[in-house]
Amino acid sequence: MAYDLEEQEQLASLKAWWAKYGNLTSWVVIAGLAAFSGWNGWNYYQRNQAAQASTLYDEMQTSVGKDNAKVQRAAGDIQSRFGATAYAQMSALVAAKSAFDANDMKAAKAQLQWVIEKGNEEYKAVAKLRLAGVLLDEKAYDEALKVLAGDSSPQFSGAVADRKGDILVAQNKLVEARAAYKAALDATDKKNPGRQLIELKLEAIGGSVPEEKAAA
Known part of the structure; x- marks a missing residue:
C-alpha cells in the first residue's frame, strides 16, 4: 500500500536521521x-x-x-x-x-x-597480629611493633593494643606497656572473654584496672 504524504515525510526524516546517527x-x-x-x-x-x-x-x-x-x-x-x-x-x-x-x-x-x-582489610589485620606474634617469639621486638604501626580498624584495635602491650613488656618498657593494655581494655567489649586476660596482664606489671572496667 502506497504511503500517504505524511507517512512519506516521516519516512524521509527517519532515513535522514539514520544516515546521520x-x-x-x-x-x-x-x-x-x-x-x-x-x-x-x-x-x-x-x-x-x-x-x-x-x-x-x-x-x-x-x-x-x-x-x-x-x-x-x-x-x-x-x-x-x-x-x-x-x-x-x-x-x-x-x-x-x-x-x-x-x-x-x-x-x-x-x-x-x-x-x-x-x-582485604580484615584478613590483613589478622595477618599483622599473627606476624607480630611470630616476631615477638623471635625477639624481633622493633620489627613486631613496626608491623602493628598505623591505623587499625575498630574491630581489631583492642587486639592490636594488647599485642603491643605484650611486645613492650618483653622490652621491659612497662610504662608504655601499661598504657597499651589500658588502651586494649578501652577498645575491648565488656562481654569479650579476653578482657580478663588483659586485666591480669595489666595488673601483673603494676597497672590498675579502672573501677568501671573492674566492675564490668
Missing part, C-alpha cells in the same frame, strides 16, 4: 550488549574461580597437621591461580599456622606477609 546508535547498542555479556561472563568467571579455589582449599585442609610441605605447595597453588579470591587469603593463613607448628618460621612469615600485601 544510525551507525553511532548501532555501536552504542552493540557496546551495551557487549558490556552486559561481559558482565555476565565476568560473574561466571568469578564463580568458577571461587569453586575451583574452594576445592583446592578443602584438599589442602586434609594435609594440615600431617604434611606441612604439601600444605605450603597447595597454598602457593591457590595464591598463584586464584589470588583474587578469599580462599587465597584463607589458605595463606592456614599455611602460616601449619608452618609455625612445623617450626618453619620463614614460611610462616612469608605466608603472613602475602596476606598483608594482598589481602
